[in-house]
Amino acid sequence: MSTLDRKRWDARWRERAATGPGAPEPFLVRHAGALPRGPLLDVAAGDGRNALWLAGRGLPVAAVDVSPTAIARLERAAAAQGLAVRTRAADLDAPDALEDLGTFASLVVIRFRPGPAQWRRLLAALRPGGRVLLCSFGPEQHRRHGFPLAFCLERAELEAGLGRELRLLFWESLAEDGAFLEGSLWEKRGDQAAAVI
Ligand SMILES: C[S@@+](CC[C@H](N)C(=O)[O-])C[C@H]1O[C@@H](n2cnc3c(N)ncnc32)[C@H](O)[C@@H]1O
Structure with a gap:
């Protein structure tokens, strides 16, 4: 990500009223029970509306976002709610963005569309x-x-790009409060089936 784009995201979070994180994404709330109980990474977490809700359910949550302002807000909200969330202000374009965070049993990606290099890093x-x-x-x-097509989730494109590493479990097209969303759940191919809640 360019320095300009990074500054733009941070400015967007600074301009937003500091009212605290909003409600979690309804699709996440409906399907969180299908996530394994191990460590979870909230990708491009913003100010943490989803990470905080997940941590409140007792999951060990880490959150990464390029905006230091958003991460600082998340940290304040976590402290106020007595929740533990590991945080990192990092650009997912950077090769070391996830370094030393360990491995995860789940990735939660809400209102963000990772690019190919970011997917490689996340799936590793x-x-x-x-x-x-x-x-x-x-x-x-x-x-x-x-809304720019380049930032939209397209099922065929994702299946073609991720299908070797991930198996699609389900896909739903949604209309939530006037927003048209695509929600899906995927499982990493491999020998161990996830222990689901
Ligand atoms: C629309 S917000 C969604 C935030 C959060 N997932 C939610 O649902 O509330 C998109 C987020 O992606 C973050 N972001 C954009 N590009 C990024 C990058 N390259 N690396 C890390 N975070 C990024 C922005 O800072 C912003 O917080």
């Missing part, structure tokens, strides 16, 4: 049998609201 940190919960804008958001 996912254990065999681990799961990826993904939910972000889809092509309908582009058609109705002009």
